[in-house]
Amino acid sequence: MHYVSTRGSAPVLTFEQAMLTGLARDGGLYVPETVPTLTSEEIAALAGLPYEEIAFRVMRPFIGETFTDDEFKVLIAKAYEGFGHDARAPLKQLAPNHFLLELFHGPTLAFKDFAMQLIGQLFQAALGRSGDRVTIVGATSGDTGSAAIEAFRGLKNVDVFILYPHGRVSEVQRRQMTTPADSNVHALAVDGDFDTCQGLLKDMFNDFEFRDRVKLAGVNSINWARVLAQVVYYFSAAVSLGAPHRQIDFTVPTGNFGDIFAGYIAKKMGLPIGQLVIATNQNDILHRCLTSGSYQTEGVTPSISPSMDIQVSSNFERALFDAYGRDGAAVAQLMDELKTAGKFDVSQGALEALRETFASGRVSEEGTSESIRHTLAHSAELLCPHSAVGTAVAEQHLGANPMVTLATAHPAKFPAAVEAATGIHPALPPRMADLFDRPERVTRMTGDLKAIEALILERTGA
Numbered sequence: 001m002h003y004v005s006t007r008g009s010a011p012v013l014t015f016e017q018a019m020l021t022g023l024a025r026d027g028g029l030y031v032p033e034t035v036p037t038l039t040s041e042e043i044a045a046l047a048g049l050p051y052e053e054i055a056f057r058v059m060r061p062f063i064g065e066t067f068t069d070d071e072f073k074v075l076i077a078k079a080y081e082g083f084g085h086d087a088r089a090p091l092k093q094l095a096p097n098h099f100l101l102e103l104f105h106g107p108t109l110a111f112k113d114f115a116m117q118l119i120g121q122l123f124q125a126a127l128g129r130s131g132d133r134v135t136i137v138g139a140t141s142g143d144t145g146s147a148a149i150e151a152f153r154g155l156k157n158v159d160v161f162i163l164y165p166h167g168r169v170s171e172v173q174r175r176q177m178t179t180p181a182d183s184n185v186h187a188l189a190v191d192g193d194f195d196t197c198q199g200l201l202k203d204m205f206n207d208f209e210f211r212d213r214v215k216l217a218g219v220n221s222i223n224w225a226r227v228l229a230q231v232v233y234y235f236s237a238a239v240s241l242g243a244p245h246r247q248i249d250f251t252v253p254t255g256n257f258g259d260i261f262a263g264y265i266a267k268k269m270g271l272p273i274g275q276l277v278i279a280t281n282q283n284d285i286l287h288r289c290l291t292s293g294s295y296q297t298e299g300v301t302p303s304i305s306p307s308m309d310i311q312v313s314s315n316f317e318r319a320l321f322d323a324y325g326r327d328g329a330a331v332a333q334l335m336d337e338l339k340t341a342g343k344f345d346v347s348q349g350a351l352e353a354l355r356e357t358f359a360s361g362r363v364s365e366e367g368t369s370e371s372i373r374h375t376l377a378h379s380a381e382l383l384c385p386h387s388a389v390g391t392a393v394a395e396q397h398l399g400a401n402p403m404v405t406l407a408t409a410h411p412a413k414f415p416a417a418v419e420a421a422t423g424i425h426p427a428l429p430p431r432m433a434d435l436f437d438r439p440e441r442v443t444r445m446t447g448d449l450k451a452i453e454a455l456i457l458e459r460t461g462a
């Protein structure tokens with residue numbers, strides 16, 4: 001199994017190399033050279049299996065020789081043992097043909113744990129074998145950072161630096177990043193928004209001298225291994241509802257396009273997914289792009305669903321790569337235009353290809369609050385604001401197939417928005433009840449690349 005860059009001019013890598021590398025050296029993202037498929041019988045046989053077994057069968061064809069079957073099974077088991085629910089990704093019914101896939105039972109209460117807990121295990125196993133040490137730098141709108149810190153804290157061969165936008169994450173998110181006491185964990189509060197943080201991260205990857213010196217590794221959803229881990233729950237949910245014998249629709253609260261791209265991969269693997277619906281908040285660049293064909297950044301407006309407050313949606317590049325017939329040069333040109341002009345136009349052919357797979361919808365701030373209230377009143381479920389964006393858009397797309405909306409975070413991670421909408425203060429699970437008593441440790445930074453690189457060099461001694 002080989003991995004190629006979406007911009008066509010970086011080295012072809014193995015799974016292990018692609019996982020440890022993150023961003024390709026030509027600025028692109030790694031994707032599998034070909035997507036393996038499961039037969040109808042193989043998909044049918046997943047029904048009723050434990051989540052870990054489904055994870056093994058779905059991911060195994062992608063990892064090549066990186067781990068033996070037995071090693072891989074052990075790593076998967078360790079990744080999910082800390083989850084607070086035996087089903088790992090339980091499915092709940094909201095309405096006659098509408099279901100909620102709860103992805104928030106991991107250690108930091110957001111779906112990011114599914115990928116990050118696994119990546120932590122895979123990194124540790126691969127680095128333990130080679131004896132290498134890496135520096136992980138991540139940019140976060142809140143949930144990736146806490147999930148990464150939880151997955152990598154205390155590991156021997158890894159330092160982890162997380163850049164988050166100062167003042168723009170929820171208090172629970174911030175405390176999950178700033179309270180772990182492990183000395184290999186470094187939370188950096190950056191002046192700016194998520195796109196500032198993500199831009200700094202990309203610039204570090206493009207500074208080859210720095211990149212090689214600290215052995216930079218990325219765990220943002222640009223990392224293929226993260227996307228892969230998220231493919232699994234599309235299968236587990238769909239077979240519970242009757243796939244492969246019927247089609248299932250999914251609606252995904254979307255920011256950086258990683259989660260929904262995993263659904264696209266599941267579909268390419270043979271899972272009969274009908275509609276794949278992108279749900280955005282008022283930061284709706286993806287919805288506008290699919291509607292008009294023009295991908296144009298407008299600056300981020302902070303919302304009550306902050307993990308989706310993104311304008312430059314990195315993983316969309318992976319979808320564009322396929323929509324342009326895997327023409328890396330064409331993708332590289334679009335990304336150049338985006339960098340210089342802040343926009344690009346999708347060709348008619350590529351737009352048609354995207355619309356064949358993806359539908360989309362957008363929800364305002366008031367619409368999000370209304371959706372939280374409505375779901376509580378009609379289905380007795382208290383949703384986080386991101387999941388509420390999802391259910392609101394899903395309701396506009398209900399058809400003959402069962403619809404599954406991904407619930408991406410626990411309501412207690414965003415208590416202010418939930419309380420404002422319903423008057424109910426969602427409680428943290430007991431295992432985190434002391435979060436507000438633990439001391440915080442954070443370094444405030446401006447958005448100056450060189451200053452951040454200097455800090456990383458100093459702290460790692462590289």
Ligand SMILES: *Cc1c(COP(=O)(O)O)cnc(C)c1O
Binds near residue numbers: 143255307408
């Ligand atoms: C990260 C995140 C999203 C967006 O997921 P993408 O993969 O970036 O599209 C949505 N909701 C929550 C709670 C998140 O943490």
